[in-house]
Amino acid sequence: MKKAIFASMLAAAAIAAAPYSAAAQAAAQPAAGGQAAAGGQAAAGGQVQLSPPEFDAYNKVTTAADPAGKAAAAEAFLQQFPQSSVKSAVLQQLAVAYYSQQNWAKAADAADRLLQADPNSIQGLFIATSAAKTQGDQSSDAAARQSAYDKAAGYATRGLAATKPAAMDQGQWDTVTKQLAPIFYSAIGIDALGKKDYPAAISAYTSELKAVPEDQTKQPGPILQDTYYLGTAYYQSTPPDYLSCTFYATRAVTYAPDQFKAQFQPVATYCYKKYHGGDDGYDAVKTAAAASVSMPDTLKTSIKPAPTPADQATQVLASDKQDDPTLAKTNLADRMFVIQNGTADQAEQEFTPIKGKEARLSGVVVSIDGTDLKLAVTDDAKAANPKTADVEVTLKEAPKTTPAVDATVDVVGTFDSYTQQPLLVKMTGGEIQAKAPARTAPARRATPTRRR
Template structure:
């Protein structure tokens, strides 16, 4: 199963420390979002040299310069009262430097040692591990597992004391969709547990539907809606009703260049389950208005071979008028009662059986032929004719494997539904060629899923 599209949310908010002119104090930090600021507490740095080094580190405008200055400060003052503040600045600076994934993860892990519930660090590690998994197929499973472990930590995190509630709410709103997505993708791609993946995707979408339904219309919610639909179709047995719903839901909000790909998938599974495309547009329209299928939503399944066979019996007053292929289809697929009802009209009757020769026994007493179009296509016999007397050498030559023969006759003797086979007795090869009474088949056909 391949992703059709995926966009990552990666936004690192920058903050500025508030320095009082001439006073060696700084505002209490909140590194992840401006909205998380609001504490009026102040931290006093007593050592002027330490204060100058701190001020130098946090006022650098270049991410690379800030990262370097922060690292120098932490090495020089490992027990500083502003260690957490500088680590927060380091995490943000490292995250803005291209191709700096390992250092960003390292800085974030160091910050977590001081503040285990720092959501920015948890978020960065989880997201960067997921990105590393995509870039390193050989290590993808372990990296995804690592990302998922960090995502679980993020979902369980509690608000740090120096983060305001409204800021925390904004942080969770920004990060939880990504955490849920990582957990879902880990079940699908690393653990390869389709049922668990379905449950994880649904949990993700339930959270979005409750907190902000619009998140399901953009990545990662939109992409995971598509993956959920695809995963439903791969279950054993497949759940095509839910599969079609979430595929059409994704189609509604996908970028224009991806809509045809998703539409093709959705229509394929709809037709495979329903038998035809009628009412597909109604499902497409309904899924645009709801993240999940409404109560009572269903898609009528296509009629089964049994439905078709029983329907023909019910609608045919005289079963003897049916074409031979229709009779065989009913014997193979109808309920036992309906099959026996038809067999009562065939038993001990003599008939001409046109078909393709599949085999002739060495002693010339039995011929197997393929009569229906399906049997011919599969090159499997569906009729066995036991002959009155062995075939002559000339007759054996005439009944070469693969040739079509219309002059075989026999008496209906028995049948089996599984495997599908009709047994004839007292068979013979007529000397004269007679045109068999054979009407176009109304019921027997190969089921199509395309």
């Protein structure tokens, strides 16, 4: 009696060329279970009885030597025997054949047809997830890309919740689901990242890293890329977790191929400086990131965070008082930093010595409307995009020639009042000066590093 195995995990097709090939190959191993037999009576031992023509057509599917031949044989079988008792098995092999050819549109269609016949098919959910995610990766249209990721995440969520078929051995089921879990988590992670749902992205990517042997997290490929994405998710969270961003981005840099290191390093460096305030001590992060897939608690205690703006304001005010107890000679940058970031009392201490005093300052025009001139004076205000006004000058009269936005002007005016948040120092009796006299800034001791 002729027999053909049809219950299998991804049908023993060669799919090593596709993403996550190791997982796909593991999923392709045959499972014990039902068989198809030719003949006119029900077969014993859990076999499915097929008529000779149906059996011959099915046998062409299972014995096809290459994916293209298997796909053609499967499509022919499904057209000839649309209600066959082995329909799910043939659809499974069809989906695998298209997956092997990286024909993602047809793989997605075949997987969807398989899931209509067997909604719990882990094979169908794996291929549907992979095909949709790859289509998203390859799309240049943002809306189409996110739509594909949404589909992939939906299939992936179902894949993680799938239950073992009765005919499958528990050990094989455990092996396959362990291999496929990282792929499902990866699809959920990229979908959440695109939606700016950073907690969900962090959860998915963290689960992905926990689901694989540590050696696999060091190899170039999707898992290492997702390690970098995990770092960016921490960076974009509210509030940002700069230390976690530093760790995972650094781990990605450590094991990435040379051509990708330059792309990953800026995020790691930026997050470290935002957390620590400088680049000293970064070697400790690199050592820890190379040694572990998860950030060790010791890193949280060994790498000290930079002082907060409030802490820095206290330090700046103390230094200013040491230079001049009256604060009359404090430079404008220090004064405005303390006004913005200090307590109400500290801000008042810095503003009182200049209130009602005339001064000359230089700034970039943010806007001008008649006698209302708004300037960006501090480095932070000038560097903002768009520039923000931190000084407002009420001019004595509207200028005959209105300065252009982004032009640098010198003004003379009298300090009148201020608000702390957002910072805005107000001056009255202002006049735009034709040209500032040349002058040399006095040397001054360094102030604490300020967070930008």
